[in-house]
Amino acid sequence: MELILYILFFIVGILVHATYTYVLGAGTLVLMVKGSIEDALLAIGTAYEKTIHIQETTYKYLLDCGVNEKDIELHRKMDKIENETIFNLIIGNLVHVIPKRLKHLAPFNNWKTAQKHLEKIIKDRNNLTTLMK
Numbered sequence: 001m002e003l004i005l006y007i008l009f010f011i012v013g014i015l016v017h018a019t020y021t022y023v024l025g026a027g028t029l030v031l032m033v034k035g036s037i038e039d040a041l042l043a044i045g046t047a048y049e050k051t052i053h054i055q056e057t058t059y060k061y062l063l064d065c066g067v068n069e070k071d072i073e074l075h076r077k078m079d080k081i082e083n084e085t086i087f088n089l090i091i092g093n094l095v096h097v098i099p100k101r102l103k104h105l106a107p108f109n110n111w112k113t114a115q116k117h118l119e120k121i122i123k124d125r126n127n128l129t130t131l132m133k
Contacts, residue, residue, distance in 0.1 A: 033098065034105045038121050040094055045118045048087060055079050087111040 059072050088111045095106050108114040 030102065030105065033102050037094070037098070037106050041114060041118045041121060044087065044090055044094075044114070045122075048083070051083060055083075084111060087114075 055076075059076065062072050062075070063069070091108065091111050091114045095103070095109055098106050108117045
């Protein structure tokens with residue numbers, strides 16, 4: 001009888017350990033993926049800002065060199081379309097590599113919705129920073 005009790009305790013211990021490890025691992029995975037998504041979005045947002053800044057500097061330089069404003073406006077439109085295409089592709093690739101069971105951690109599927117989520121991340125991090133002071 002005592003042997004059966006020991007075996008039962010052993011099996012229950014293994015089940016409790018497996019459950020605890022699974023829950024702890026899943027929680028850690030969710031936190032890591034969420035943090036990675038936020039950091040990747042911040043990096044992409046920074047790259048977008050730098051791209052826009054470089055393009056605006058280029059337009060200003062072209063204007064100073066005497067290039068027709070119509071041509072500069074055409075470049076603006078082409079650059080805007082190109083930026084949207086490239087950053088939609090980057091966001092699409094980011095969303096694609098997230099495992100299916102964690103897709104809910106990325107509430108965006110294109111650059112426009114990613115920008116809104118990025119604004120929320122920046123706002124939350126700024127609020128956190130002010131709370132810590």
